[in-house]
Amino acid sequence: MATVQERIQKYKTAPFDARFPNTNQTRNCYQNYLDFYRCQKALSSAGKDVALCNWFHRVYKSICPMSWVNRWDEQRESRTFAGKI
Template structure:
């Protein structure tokens, strides 16, 4: 399974279709993948497990989200003022 995921990551070019977000506006998709990445990091780090599976969410949200949004959300997380539940 890990090898299969690794092969998908190597062929990765842009965010794949996600049936949860069928419309052209991908703002919600960007937001959800950002949250999923940080939730995944938090959960796996707490268990002491390798966080490599979380890289998928990272690659998706970095391809969908404007850099200014990511920087803003990162600074909000650092300041403890992030509006999302991680």
């Protein structure tokens, strides 16, 4: 059985997510963006390795338009991002 790190390394594209069965993947994109930063925040505050969060990063990078990601990053930096991280 492959470890989580091995699975992340073999990752090619976003897998099917039953929470988002439709072809419109906007919510999937947004949710994985939030999950990545929530994961980083939770693991870093617990003093644990944040490498497991890379799964969410790779998923949102593969399905989100970069213009959205750039805008969300800017909003997070300016503390105007609407999502709860």
